[in-house]
Amino acid sequence: MVFDLGPAGPRASAPKGAHQTGSKDPILRVRGLGVDFSVDGTWVMASEDVDFDILPGQVLAVVGESGSGKSVSAMGILGLLAPNARVQGSATLRGTELINAREPLLRSVRGKDIGLIFQEPMTALNPVLTVGFQVAEVLLSHFDVSPANAKARVVELLRLVDLPDPEGRYNLYPHQLSGGQRQRIMIAMAIACDPVLLIADEPTTALDVTVQAEILDLLRDLHQRLDSAILLITHDMGVVADLADHVVVMCQGRVVEAGTVREIFAHPQQEYTQQLLAAVPHLGAEVALTETRVSAAGRVGVGGAVVTGSASLRPAGAAKLEKQSTATVPALKVSNLTIEYPGRGRVPAFRAVEGVSFSIEQGQVMGLVGESGSGKTTIGRAVAALLPVTSGSVEVAGTEIKGLTQKQLRPLRSKCAIVFQDPAASLNPRMSIGESIGEPLYLHEKLRKSALNARVEQLLESVRLPQSYRNRYPHELSGGQRQRVGIARALSLGPELLVADEPTSALDVSVQAHVLELFKDLQSQYGFACLFVSHDLAVVEILASTIAVLHRGLLVELGTREEILLRPRDPYTRRLIAAAPVPDPDEQAARRDERRALLAAGADSD
Numbered sequence: 349m350v351f352d353l354g355p356a357g358p359r360a361s362a363p364k365g366a367h368q369t370g371s372k373d374p375i376l377r378v379r380g381l382g383v384d385f386s387v388d389g390t391w392v393m394a395s396e397d398v399d400f401d402i403l404p405g406q407v408l409a410v411v412g413e414s415g416s417g418k419s420v421s422a423m424g425i426l427g428l429l430a431p432n433a434r435v436q437g438s439a440t441l442r443g444t445e446l447i448n449a450r451e452p453l454l455r456s457v458r459g460k461d462i463g464l465i466f467q468e469p470m471t472a473l474n475p476v477l478t479v480g481f482q483v484a485e486v487l488l489s490h491f492d493v494s495p496a497n498a499k500a501r502v503v504e505l506l507r508l509v510d511l512p513d514p515e516g517r518y519n520l521y522p523h524q525l526s527g528g529q530r531q532r533i534m535i536a537m538a539i540a541c542d543p544v545l546l547i548a549d550e551p552t553t554a555l556d557v558t559v560q561a562e563i564l565d566l567l568r569d570l571h572q573r574l575d576s577a578i579l580l581i582t583h584d585m586g587v588v589a590d591l592a593d594h595v596v597v598m599c600q601g602r603v604v605e606a607g608t609v610r611e612i613f614a615h616p617q618q619e620y621t622q623q624l625l626a627a628v629p630h631l632g633a634e635v636a637l638t639e640t641r642v643s644a645a646g647r648v649g650v651g652g653a654v655v656t657g658s659a660s661l662r663p664a665g666a667a668k669l670e671k672q673s674t675a676t677v678p679a680l681k682v683s684n685l686t687i688e689y690p691g692r693g694r695v696p697a698f699r700a701v702e703g704v705s706f707s708i709e710q711g712q713v714m715g716l717v718g719e720s721g722s723g724k725t726t727i728g729r730a731v732a733a734l735l736p737v738t739s740g741s742v743e744v745a746g747t748e749i750k751g752l753t754q755k756q757l758r759p760l761r762s763k764c765a766i767v768f769q770d771p772a773a774s775l776n777p778r779m780s781i782g783e784s785i786g787e788p789l790y791l792h793e794k795l796r797k798s799a800l801n802a803r804v805e806q807l808l809e810s811v812r813l814p815q816s817y818r819n820r821y822p823h824e825l826s827g828g829q830r831q832r833v834g835i836a837r838a839l840s841l842g843p844e845l846l847v848a849d850e851p852t853s854a855l856d857v858s859v860q861a862h863v864l865e866l867f868k869d870l871q872s873q874y875g876f877a878c879l880f881v882s883h884d885l886a887v888v889e890i891l892a893s894t895i896a897v898l899h900r901g902l903l904v905e906l907g908t909r910e911e912i913l914l915r916p917r918d919p920y921t922r923r924l925i926a927a928a929p930v931p932d933p934d935e936q937a938a939r940r941d942e943r944r945a946l947l948a949a950g951a952d953s954d
Contacts, residue, residue, distance in 0.1 A: 365631045373442075374401035375544050375577045376425075379868075380437035381447070383417065383424045385602075391434065391586040394420045395601040398437070402577045409580040409592035409609070411624070413856045414447040414827070417601035418581050422547050426462065427454045436635050442544070460490045460588050463538030467768035469530035475524040479533045480506075480518030480923045486540045487839060504724065505536040527720060528559035532566070539570060539704050549581045555866055556720045556883035561927040561943060585628045586929025589936040609933050627861035628931040630888035676744035676880060679845045679877030680731060685740035687726055700726045703740075704903045706896050707910045710844065713878040715888030715909075716897035717924065726848045728881045728897075732756050732766040745844045749834065765838035769850035770831035775822040780819030781808075781833050810873075812866060825890045828859035832866065839874060846878045852887060864890055889913060897921045922946055 355515075362406075382396040395417030396530040402408045410418040424435040425446055439446045441461060446454065450768045458464070466472040474482060483505060484498040493501070499518070505515030509532040522530055532553065548567065552560040566593060571578050580592055588595060588609065595612040597605040597620065604620045613670045616622045685704045691697040701723040703769055708714045716724045730734045731742055752760075775784050786804045789795045795803060805815045811832040822830055831851060838846060851861040868891065872879060882888050888895060895912040896921065898903040905918045916922045926943035930936055 353396075372403060372866070374403055376402045376439065377426070377580070378437070380422065381421055382430065383420045384434045384436075384437040385905045386428070386434070393431075393601055395424075395598070398598070398603055399915060400596050400603070400606065401498070404544075404577055405571070405575050406594065407571065407578040407580055407592045408594050408596065409582060409588045410596045410598060411585065411588055412598035413580060413583060413624075413858055415600075415776040416598040418550055418598050421598075422549065422579060422581055422821075426458055426464075426547075427451070428458075431709045459486050459543075460467060460541040460548060461543050462545045463543040463546040463549045464863070465538045465546060466830045467553055469527070470522060472534060472683075473530060477521055478519050478521055478768075479525065479530075480520075483533065483537045483540055486537055489539050501540070502536070505540055506532075506915070508539075508570070509536045510562075511536070520598070526559075527555055528562065531555065531559075531563055534639065535563075535566065535570070539574065540572065540575075542576075544576055544642070544858050545579045546576055547581070548578055550583070551580075552587055553582070553584065557885070558719050558924060558927045559571075560587070560929070561940075563903055564902075564929075565940075567591060584929070585613075585931040587934070589931050589933045590929050590940065597624070601915045603696060603791070613931065613933055624858060625931060627858040629857075629861075629864075629884070629890055630932075631886040631889060631925070631930050633889055633911050646674070652803045675823065676710050678707045678743070679710045679712070679745060680879060681730070681743040682706055682727070682739070683741040683743075685727065685730070686738045687723070687730055687735060687744060688738045699738075701901045703742075703899075703944075704898070704901075706881060706903065707749055708845070708862065708877045710877055711875045712894065713880055713892045715892035715895040716879055716881045716898065717883060717885060717895060719883065719889055719924070721900070722898040723901040724881045724883075724898050727848055728849045728879060731845075731879060732764055732847045733760065734766070762841040763789075763843055764845045764847065765843040766847040766849060767831075767834050767843065767851045769836040769853060772822060772827070774834060775830060775837075777822055779821075780818065781813075781820050781822070781825070784822075784833060785837045785840055788837065792841055803840070807840055810839070810870065811836045826859070827855055829862055830865055831855065835863075839876070840868065842874065843876055846876050847881070848878060849881045850883070853884065867891065883924060885913070886930075897924065919949075 355464050360822045363821070378398060378400050381398040384391040385394055398417070398421050400408060401592040402519065402782065407824050410422070412418050420429065424433065425439040427446075427449070427736060429435065435447055437447055443458065444453075446457065472480065480499065480502050483502045485496045487493055487501055503514045505517060506517065511517055511532045517525065517529070518876060519895060551567070552563050555563060564587065565579065578950045580588070582588060589780065592923065595609055596603055597612070597618070599620045605616065605621045613625065616625060640784075679683075683705050685701055686699065687697045687701040704727065706714070716727065718724050726735060730737055731744065733749050733752070744760060747760060749757065749760060779787070782804045785807050786795070786800050789800055789803055804818055808815050808817060813829060813832055813836070817825070817829070822833070825833065834851070838857070852863050855863060864887065880888060880891055892909055895907065895909055896903055897912065897918065905912060905916065905921045912921060913925065923943065923946050926939055926946055930939065
């Protein structure tokens with residue numbers, strides 16, 4: 349099937365050296381593209397009958413869940429799949445056929461005519477080579493330039509992608525840069541040869557919202573200045589709303605819908621597209637609903653509290669929580685918490701968290717938000733007694749954990765559990781799912797045989813997994829299923845406090861929606877308190893009644909969900925909210941303008 353995606357619309361004039369063809373002929377034309385993999389002698393379809401065109405200056409987003417075929421289709425065009433792959437159909441780059449082309453032709457196209465931005469720069473970059481050399485290598489491979497001229501061009505590229513101190517960072521290694529800086533290196537590498545097409549494969553998935561907003565601004569600016577087209581592969585509909593002109597929706601290896609970004613978001617025709625959009629958390633939707641109820645009835649629930657007679661909201665821990673605190677011990681109380689990572693050799697100690705105080709009542713969910721490096725995961729791990737506390741106090745269910753030995757901590761492990769960000773890394777690959785879930789019960793409650801089996805089956809049922817999964821291993825489950833196992837394991841001992849460290853950040857939006865709904869149901873059923881660590885404000889809004897905002901190890905704002913999202917006081921909180929993408933092109937454009945104004949105001953104040 350062929351979709352007419354229409355013109356790209358007006359673009360900024362390109363500088364000298366950019367691709368000003370003046371032609372509306374597609375840069376890339378894909379027809380009948382199909383990818384199969386040979387598995388145990390059988391061909392398994394990954395994608396088939398994929399058609400789309402990308403015009404000069406256009407951003408085309410290919411969206412869908414993991415396994416929908418979007419990445420394998422793009423990699424198949426450039427011959428970057430495993431040897432057991434079979435690629436069929438046609439993909440012409442300005443008239444040159446790429447499917448099953450000879451390797452010398454593909455090598456000349458990769459990097460020069462088509463630049464690639466991979467999802468995880470830490471794995472895409474060579475860890476033993478400096479980042480400057482890796483960018484220069486692209487130039488040296490495609491052009492007859494001297495090493496000195498290549499280095500000068502690399503410094504120019506690093507400046508173009510807004511990398512601070514490009515001369516100084518030229519000789520650094522990937523591990524010495526932040527995630528956002530590594531992604532800027534990948535972008536510099538992708539645009540080094542002034543390509544006509546950029547393929548960006550989930551370029552912002554591993555980044556927090558503020559860095560993601562910076563990368564999207566950078567991609568938007570570069571593609572307009574260079575007049576290059578972008579093939580954006582993503583499952584993040586907020587990113588699509590922010591950057592794309594046209595959208596192709598894929599499901600189970602096939603294109604199910606295509607159109608302009610506004611057509612897809614405003615009038616999706618296919619049920620799958622409608623479900624995909626419905627699964628996306630929309631920042632502000634929950635508090636808007638609360639405000640509507642306030643206006644209509646003059647009363648609103650805040651973490652279980654009821655406020656009457658006025659639309660103004662009380663501070664965190666109002667009414668019911670205040671009543672609870674007089675009768676019960678808080679599930680978590682953090683007082684003047686400071687955490688340092690010790691120095692090594694000439695490297696001084698690093699203070700990751702300083703003077704942070706908050707408390708979580710029993711049954712309450714608090715969101716802890718901030719950028720990467722703000723200290724939120726450090727606090728979560730310290731609360732779970734996985735990191736030592738430098739100074740201050742951490743009380744879990746009324747017990748001070750600072751200074752306790754491992755033996756003294758063991759009884760507290762049943763009161764506080766943690767769900768990690770990456771379940772594939774946190775689950776033992778050599779243990780079955782049943783063994784992983786049952787291990788805490790075996791060690792702490794001494795359950796054996798039938799009693800242990802019954803509890804494991806009950807926990808599997810509570811996280812909506814078949815009991816037969818107890819005999820499977822982590823690699824046999826999807827990412828969402830593995831995260832359900834992590835939640836089941838964490839809840840096995842009935843903890844009073846659960847620390848959830850970015851538990852949905854690595855999941856597709858539809859899988860994330862299922863996990864969040866499950867989390868809400870379990871929290872309501874078991875009544876545990878939760879410290880929910882995340883950089884995604886839209887996710888925190890769904891779950892939390894109170895929100896704490898961290899910036900560079902300091903607690904800059906603390907309040908109810910409505911106070912933080914509707915009436916933020918701290919400039920950093922306002923920038924964080926403005927940076928969060930929403931699945932609406934028009935609203936996202938307005939939020940982008942608001943963010944730029946906030947950044948400009950911050951620069952002026954500095």
